[in-house]
Amino acid sequence: xxxxxxxxxxxxxxxxxxxxxxxxxxxxxxxxxxxxxxxxxxxxxxxxxxxxxxxxxxxxxxxxxxxxxxxxxxxxxxxxxxxxxxxxxxxxxxxxxxxxxxxxxxxxxxxxxxxxxxxxxxxxxxxxxxxxxxxxxxxxxxxxxxxxxxxxxxxxxxxxxxxxxxxxxxxxxx
Numbered sequence: 001x002x003x004x005x006x007x008x009x010x011x012x013x014x015x016x017x018x019x020x021x022x023x024x025x026x027x028x029x030x031x032x033x034x035x036x037x038x039x040x041x042x043x044x045x046x047x048x049x050x051x052x053x054x055x056x057x058x059x060x061x062x063x064x065x066x067x068x069x070x071x072x073x074x075x076x077x078x079x080x081x082x083x084x085x086x087x088x089x090x091x092x093x094x095x096x097x098x099x100x101x102x103x104x105x106x107x108x109x110x111x112x113x114x115x116x117x118x119x120x121x122x123x124x125x126x127x128x129x130x131x132x133x134x135x136x137x138x139x140x141x142x143x144x145x146x147x148x149x150x151x152x153x154x155x156x157x158x159x160x161x162x163x164x165x166x167x168x169x170x171x172x173x174x
Contacts, residue, residue: 002142016092019106071116076149
């Protein structure tokens, strides 16, 4: 159902959004105190966030083996995310302003209402000598849907990962 054509149509309708960290961020482990990138859908928003893509481009070699992956909220929660350092969100219709915002929120630093759980890995390096691991792009294409009161975050396992992170999603009625 969520084909590239579907996402293109959502972009044309103004229902598609992008956010990227403004600079290098250090991902956190799976924890309610989240750094790096977190996409959240506020409780009561009336929308589902259909995730299209998540990317992470390491900017420095890790001190050791590092795995980057996606973590999600274990259940919807009525408590709001504390948006410590929000990221700029852009509508797919690039009009030169960010006046058409949806309900989804993206942070490079936030306190989540519940501790996320691992969903799946998206990339990693086996040692510090792996200086050029390349970009980790996870083409999700609707396989992850965030209903109101949930969140998705990038996290690391073993050694902290530093780089640029981004997420793309569409918003549809729940």
